[in-house]
Amino acid sequence: MEFVEDRWKALEIIGLYYKGPVKYAKAVLEKWPKSNGIVALIGGAAAGAEIFYKVDLLTPACVHYYIAVVPEHRNRGVATQIVQRVEKLCTAPVYMATTMEDNAAALRLFTKLGYTPHRWEDIPRRARDFLLKATCGYDDDVLFIKGADPREVAQRTNDVEKFWLETCLKPYLSL
Numbered sequence: 001m002e003f004v005e006d007r008w009k010a011l012e013i014i015g016l017y018y019k020g021p022v023k024y025a026k027a028v029l030e031k032w033p034k035s036n037g038i039v040a041l042i043g044g045a046a047a048g049a050e051i052f053y054k055v056d057l058l059t060p061a062c063v064h065y066y067i068a069v070v071p072e073h074r075n076r077g078v079a080t081q082i083v084q085r086v087e088k089l090c091t092a093p094v095y096m097a098t099t100m101e102d103n104a105a106a107l108r109l110f111t112k113l114g115y116t117p118h119r120w121e122d123i124p125r126r127a128r129d130f131l132l133k134a135t136c137g138y139d140d141d142v143l144f145i146k147g148a149d150p151r152e153v154a155q156r157t158n159d160v161e162k163f164w165l166e167t168c169l170k171p172y173l174s175l
């Protein structure tokens, strides 16, 4: 498998194979300089993609924002390799992702790579509000985090406020 850094091709793949709106992914790529996308290629054809970004919590964090694998390539380790590659490209003390509780593949993917799942409702409110802003994870139930406990890193920062305003709230309001 090969990887190429190509944010717009990554958005195209996500748009085709991720069920749900991709306006937030597009906003991150357009409005957040600390974002990027990679595409995994098998035999020269796209097999999957991820869009990710960095944001400063108490320490810098890398967020796996959108990941999707082309259906015929699923369950063969493609997403595992994509996440590992992104961790190398987007080195940070803390990594995060969010997902829905019923997404068994995503739950298994992040758990096996050392991420700890936390249901949003189990995280104390101040930390939860802050981490929801940092991940724009309002449509998901579970936060995955590696490298820290959610309470330890959740301290209001200007970076998170700016990220949330430009790439999460404004697209939500269709501004």
Ligand SMILES: CC(C)(COP(=O)(O)OP(=O)(O)OC[C@H]1O[C@@H](n2cnc3c(N)ncnc32)[C@H](O)[C@@H]1OP(=O)(O)O)[C@@H](O)C(=O)NCCC(=O)NCCS
Binding pocket: 017, 018, 019, 067, 068, 069, 070, 073, 074, 075, 076, 077, 078, 079, 080, 081, 097, 098, 099, 100, 103, 104, 105, 106, 108, 109, 112
């Ligand atoms: C989630 C997704 C990216 C996983 O991609 P993938 O390439 O199939 O994942 P991998 O092959 O690397 O598998 C990762 C782990 O999940 C397991 N897994 C894969 N599909 C699974 C499924 N449908 N149910 C349960 N476990 C599953 C694998 O067995 C593997 O665990 P293991 O190594 O212990 O065997 C892919 O299913 C997808 O594109 N889904 C639609 C988009 C989406 O939901 N994105 C995630 C939003 S956070």
